Amino acid sequence: MADIALPPQDISVVEGSYLENIGKHKGLAAWLLSTDHKRIGIMYTVMLFSFFSVGVVLGILLRLEMISPGGKLFPPEVYNALFTLHGVIMIFLFVIPGIPVTLGNFFLPLQIGAKDVAFPRLNLFSFYLYVIGSAVILTALFVNGLPDTGWTFYVPYSLRTTTGVTVAVFGVFIVGFSSILTGINFLTTIHRLRAPGMTWFKMPLFVWALYATSWVQIIATPVLAITLLLIVISRIFGIGIFSAAAGGDPVLYQHLFWIYSHPAVYIMILPPMGIVSEIIATFTRRTIFGYKAIAMSSLAIAFIGYLVWGHHMFVAGMSQQADMIFSFLTFIVAIPSGIKVFNWVASMYKGSIDPQPPFLFVMAFMVLFSIGGLSGLVLGSLATDVHLTATYFVVAHFHYIIFGGGVFIFFGALHYWLPKMFGRMYNKKIASWDILVMFIGFNLLYFPMFIMGYEGMPRRYFTYLPQFETLQHISIVGSWILVAGLIVMFVNLIHGAIKGPRVGPNPWGGTTLEWKTSSPPTHENFEEEPVVIHEPYYHEEALTR
Amino acid sequence: MEQQTLTEHKGAPTSYGIYVLIWLALMALTAITAVVAGINLAAFTLVIALLIALVKSSLVVNVFMHVKYEDKIFKIFVAIAGGVLSVIFLLTFADVYFRR
Amino acid sequence: MSEISLPESAKHTEHAGHPKKDVHGIKMGMWLFLMTELLLFSGMFLLYSAYRYFYTKEFHEAAMYTHTLFGTVNTMVLLTSSLTMALSITALEKGKKWLSVTFLSSTIALGLGFLVIKYAEWSTEIHEGIYPGSPMLFRHPRGFELFFAMYYLMTGLHGLHVLVGCGLLTVMLIFIVKGKITQEDSVRLEAAGLYWHLIDIIWIFLFPLFYLVN
Numbered sequence: 095m096a097d098i099a100l101p102p103q104d105i106s107v108v109e110g111s112y113l114e115n116i117g118k119h120k121g122l123a124a125w126l127l128s129t130d131h132k133r134i135g136i137m138y139t140v141m142l143f144s145f146f147s148v149g150v151v152l153g154i155l156l157r158l159e160m161i162s163p164g165g166k167l168f169p170p171e172v173y174n175a176l177f178t179l180h181g182v183i184m185i186f187l188f189v190i191p192g193i194p195v196t197l198g199n200f201f202l203p204l205q206i207g208a209k210d211v212a213f214p215r216l217n218l219f220s221f222y223l224y225v226i227g228s229a230v231i232l233t234a235l236f237v238n239g240l241p242d243t244g245w246t247f248y249v250p251y252s253l254r255t256t257t258g259v260t261v262a263v264f265g266v267f268i269v270g271f272s273s274i275l276t277g278i279n280f281l282t283t284i285h286r287l288r289a290p291g292m293t294w295f296k297m298p299l300f301v302w303a304l305y306a307t308s309w310v311q312i313i314a315t316p317v318l319a320i321t322l323l324l325i326v327i328s329r330i331f332g333i334g335i336f337s338a339a340a341g342g343d344p345v346l347y348q349h350l351f352w353i354y355s356h357p358a359v360y361i362m363i364l365p366p367m368g369i370v371s372e373i374i375a376t377f378t379r380r381t382i383f384g385y386k387a388i389a390m391s392s393l394a395i396a397f398i399g400y401l402v403w404g405h406h407m408f409v410a411g412m413s414q415q416a417d418m419i420f421s422f423l424t425f426i427v428a429i430p431s432g433i434k435v436f437n438w439v440a441s442m443y444k445g446s447i448d449p450q451p452p453f454l455f456v457m458a459f460m461v462l463f464s465i466g467g468l469s470g471l472v473l474g475s476l477a478t479d480v481h482l483t484a485t486y487f488v489v490a491h492f493h494y495i496i497f498g499g500g501v502f503i504f505f506g507a508l509h510y511w512l513p514k515m516f517g518r519m520y521n522k523k524i525a526s527w528d529i530l531v532m533f534i535g536f537n538l539l540y541f542p543m544f545i546m547g548y549e550g551m552p553r554r555y556f557t558y559l560p561q562f563e564t565l566q567h568i569s570i571v572g573s574w575i576l577v578a579g580l581i582v583m584f585v586n587l588i589h590g591a592i593k594g595p596r597v598g599p600n601p602w603g604g605t606t607l608e609w610k611t612s613s614p615p616t617h618e619n620f621e622e623e624p625v626v627i628h629e630p631y632y633h634e635e636a637l638t639r
Numbered sequence: 640m641e642q643q644t645l646t647e648h649k650g651a652p653t654s655y656g657i658y659v660l661i662w663l664a665l666m667a668l669t670a671i672t673a674v675v676a677g678i679n680l681a682a683f684t685l686v687i688a689l690l691i692a693l694v695k696s697s698l699v700v701n702v703f704m705h706v707k708y709e710d711k712i713f714k715i716f717v718a719i720a721g722g723v724l725s726v727i728f729l730l731t732f733a734d735v736y737f738r739r
Numbered sequence: 740m741s742e743i744s745l746p747e748s749a750k751h752t753e754h755a756g757h758p759k760k761d762v763h764g765i766k767m768g769m770w771l772f773l774m775t776e777l778l779l780f781s782g783m784f785l786l787y788s789a790y791r792y793f794y795t796k797e798f799h800e801a802a803m804y805t806h807t808l809f810g811t812v813n814t815m816v817l818l819t820s821s822l823t824m825a826l827s828i829t830a831l832e833k834g835k836k837w838l839s840v841t842f843l844s845s846t847i848a849l850g851l852g853f854l855v856i857k858y859a860e861w862s863t864e865i866h867e868g869i870y871p872g873s874p875m876l877f878r879h880p881r882g883f884e885l886f887f888a889m890y891y892l893m894t895g896l897h898g899l900h901v902l903v904g905c906g907l908l909t910v911m912l913i914f915i916v917k918g919k920i921t922q923e924d925s926v927r928l929e930a931a932g933l934y935w936h937l938i939d940i941i942w943i944f945l946f947p948l949f950y951l952v953n
Binding site: 653659666673695696702705709712719731732 | 763766767770771774777778781785788789792793807811814815818819821822824825826828829832833929932933936937939940943944946947950951
């Protein structure tokens with residue numbers, strides 16, 4: 095293996111790591127009251143993956159309902175509750191906060207050579223907003239019977255249903271503010287706290303991705319906040335802002351909802367894209383091809399991503415002119431994504447590739463993200479969308495993008511940075527084989543959905559026609575394989591973090607600043623303030639090749 | 640770029656006089672809006688009222704909120720906010736305008 | 740470009756004594772927050788515009804039921820409060836602590852005055868039978884109810900912001916009196932001032948939209 099090529103490292107136990115308690119608090123309080131960005135990042139990670147596990151269980155049950163036509167497993171109301179909860183938990187509590195609050199919190203200051211984020215106390219406050227908001231959502235959804243609106247809370251149904259929409263929506267509102275405050279914190283951090291010599295174009299690409307993401311967070315989230323607030327007020331006071339009976343326009347709700355929720359897709363996918371750049375640069379021992387193009391395309395995606403929300407509403411009753419404009423803009427947003435994919439592939443050319451687990455995740459990402467992205471174009475064009483909208487095709491499309499693209503890289507990033515976070519290594523052999531298992535499971539689970547959707551299987555139905563039985567069964571088996579892979583992965587990672595063999599500061603030969611400090615980092619991150627001279631992916635040995 | 644301002648170049652405080660002057664202008668503009676609204680200019684009434692509002696808000700942003708004296712980055716922030724607002728309105732009206 | 744130093748504020752609050760503040764960073768954070776506030780209101784402005792476009796005639800007629808006098812007076816109250824806010828910062832920067840306190844107190848007083856007038860206005864209107872779902876609005880065309888729904892929502896949300904602003908400024912007032920905000924360290928007052936001015940700007944746009952369409 096390539097480990098031999100790495101420089102010898104001091105692997106003695108690190109003194110003064112952030113994992114040791116300092117200050118007046120002891121035990122759990124030393125974590126819960128800490129303003130250290132690293133500890134907050136870890137706390138978020140624990141929270142998020144707890145929610146993720148719940149979401150996965152719900153997803154498995156959703157699939158299981160399809161074991162035979164007719165919905166014999168759960169009654170329809172339970173099925174509605176399952177997909178609503180699966181959506182709300184996965185979207186609002188897992189993928190939207192996602193990488194920024196967990197790994198972003200941990201690695202943004204490290205990558206720019208800072209000691210913490212700009213507003214450490216605000217950071218802790220955001221964390222508690224998130225905790226409170228998610229608690230409100232989860233309890234509210236069960237107050238008045240099972241939730242049944244779907245994660246989009248579309249009017250007029252969300253105004254009419256007697257389930258606990260009011261409080262749930264208010265919970266999402268709180269989580270939204272947590273997201274806004276994190277965005278403000280990160281933007282200020284990136285503007286103000288970069289190490290000496292780190293100019294904008296010497297920032298690692300993950301930092302660029304977080305920068306673009308934070309902009310989307312602070313610009314788009316308030317629109318969702320006000321929209322949800324309007325739902326709350328409409329329900330409490332009976333004001334007919336969106337109700338057609340009072341002259342209101344339900345389509346405007348969808349506009350406002352997607353003005354946020356489409357950019358939110360880029361909140362989910364931009365940070366993973368940044369991490370892909372990091373991993374490729376490290377494991378090809380080569381600088382990234384087209385650094386500036388990738389950095390700028392992050393901003394371009396953030397910007398153009400703001401212009402395409404209408405493609406969720408092609409059949410909602412918008413004007414035809416708007417349909418065409420939004421369809422056109424949707425095709426344009428594919429360009430910066432394409433730029434990134436081509437640059438990543440070009441970066442591997444003539445690199446000395448070291449296929450460690452993080453890199454294998456990137457390989458899986460390339461395939462899944464490309465499938466997801468291209469199927470998105472099918473949905474972006476009007477004529478095909480009319481047939482495919484609200485079918486399994488859409489379900490497959492966004493799972494390929496968000497799960498296959500975003501969350502796979504989330505896993506990859508955990509494999510990449512776990513040695514830095516805990517100073518220990520997981521079992522790499524198990525991890526590598528496990529990626530293959532998850533990749534197979536994933537495709538078995540979701541690819542049949544493209545076919546079923548194309549043949550007319552609508553989403554969110556508790557039952558189906560007998561003709562889909564075989565494909566449904568393949569998909570169910572796929573879900574089991576995927577979950578088996580997930581369980582192995584988490585066990586391997588947790589075991590590695592606690593009991594794995596110790597590693598030095600730079601087990602992968604990475605070039606960005608986080609690899610220049612100890613593993614795990616100390617409370618202050620760096621012994622002395624780093625000074626940046628080279629561009630972020632400067633591999634010395636690459637020059638001698 | 641904004642790094643240069645790390646050494647805080649805090650200028651002299653803005654004089655009371657400028658603020659009072661701006662306040663007078665704002666009051667006058669408010670009076671004008673109220674008066675113009677009385678005259679029937681059909682569709683132009685709203686346009687004029689909004690234009691005056693725009694002038695008033697730019698006075699507040701530039702002087703009261705100090706953007707005029709601040710770093711370039713704050714001007715960029717204001718521009719981004721304006722850009723985003725116009726995009727949202729334009730695209731939503733791509734639908735609403737043709738749907739009445 | 741490269742000869743910069745890391746601002747001290749990056750230190751952990753847990754074990755740092757009294758770190759020097761990154762004044763620029765704090766203002767930046769505030770501006771970014773103001774952008775989110777603006778976007779929050781923009782959602783409602785968007786709704787207003789769309790409905791105004793759908794119900795142009797009804798919106799015109801409904802606007803006649805709002806009280807232009809209340810609106811105009813309130814505009815002037817809020818503009819004046821913005822003036823005293825700015826003056827308060829200048830006074831502090833010139834080292835005149837008690838003048839600053841006086842100006843800041845008048846800002847808070849004007850803000851509360853705004854709310855009192857707003858309350859009187861709403862009560863008058865509700866007394867006249869104008870509120871969402873009222874029988875009086877029911878007799879009018881559909882756009883009327885939407886107009887007043889938007890009216891109560893937008894001025895209500897704005898009023899809430901004024902209330903929060905008053906609270907924030909009161910905290911600042913206490914800080915100045917106690918010497919926690921000083922001539923040398925005035926950035927928190929400045930940040931609070933930015934927030935107050937934004938509230939003013941939003942009202943500047945609400946005013947013509949609800950009071951001046953006749």
